Amino acid sequence: MDRIKNHPILDFEKNEKITISFEGREIECFRGETIVSALSVAGITTLRENVKTHRPQGLFCAIGKCSSCLMEVNGVPNVRTCIVLVEDGMTVRRQNGKGVLHED
């Protein structure tokens, strides 16, 4: 997906550029956007695998209501990546299955 360049009503101010890692790949994005927004621009549409059918799952509601976008973020599973903002150096992984919670 591309970023909108000209819009008749909206102005999209670009914040500071930061980097997150997706499955070991570095992705440039902007502070203030969600993880899903950054991944979409990078062309990543499969966010996790369905627990039962193992089919690819992507974004659906984008407001934290449907759980279609659950991913592993900084080692924590089941993060709703459509409402969590990117942070510099964040590691994001596709989630297969229900995820494992690590005690710390």
Added chain:
Amino acid sequence: MKTDSFDVLVIGGGPAGLCACAELSRCGIKVLLVDEGPVLGGQLVKQTHKFFGSREHYAGVRGIEIPDKLQEEIDEKLITVYSSSTVVGIYPPNNNVLIYRDQKKVEEHSFKYIIIATGASENMILFENNDLPGIYGAGAVQTLMNQYGIIPGKNMLMVGAGNIGLIVSYQLLQAGCRVKKLIEAAPSIGGYLVHASKIIRMGIPVQTSTTILKAIGTEKVEGAITVKLDENWNQIEGTEEEIEVDTICLSVGLAPSYKLAVHAGCKQIFIRELGGMIPWRNSSQETSVNGIYIAGDACGVEEASSAMIEGRLAGLNIAKCMKRLSEKACNEKIDDNLISLDKLRSGPFGERIVEGIRKLEGKSYE
């Protein structure tokens, strides 16, 4: 557990929640507002179009401009906002509440009064491959393009010609996405004529009595198959049509998000006109559980203006219980809001809601 100095918890910072905060803070009541989104405003933050409705409720103003106006009504000293935080549980009778603060750690609080203003979530419909990446709800499409500045797809199939389907189609064109076709299962367009004529003028083909049969693709959407429906909504064999698209947008209605009310033990009732199962409430917006109020789309899918009034009503009724305003002053304000609500629902588009409210009032859990 934290001992709190807040009098009221408001869950959800959309138009309903913000208006509740405005009325509460005007009565000197301290509020904690929790919203799981990164910014306040709920669905308004992505609505670039000018609102319809009545002038006193911001008709003619773009949705994106309303949250700031509402926040100006709130006394900053009396409100604490936890954004990017989710309320995950309510435990009566003491109304202990679990809050997942900053999506990082769980905090426990307790409140005498709670207003649930959690909005609605999008419906899904049945068709083959409906879980493929590239199939988005209309709200998601709006969030991507209007909040984060991303073109959600190059070629889109829009499913559903209610107001939301029409408005979002137009917004997609503004963002630089091609809407290849708009299909609607009903025999006619459901939304306002002004919105429909705008997109027809822009050259988007609209096909009524048509539904989606299948999404094509294995890793993501590569196309779709549509089919015509007869007057009994049965598929007509031989009318299947393949269309090449990379995104499918579903704009097929919303259902109230009221999980927290169920968790708290609020009695539910099925009212089709208000969006299906909803928590029961009285005309003060109070649920069957003492001290728990509900307002906005969470208790019946309607529109922003009615969500605002319901939020104000919830706030004022709590102020009345807390005796922070004279009973007379409270009642006057409550009556004014009830009259506005009646006026809003008096048009032809309000008939369905009025019927739903009538059914609601026919039942009592008090």
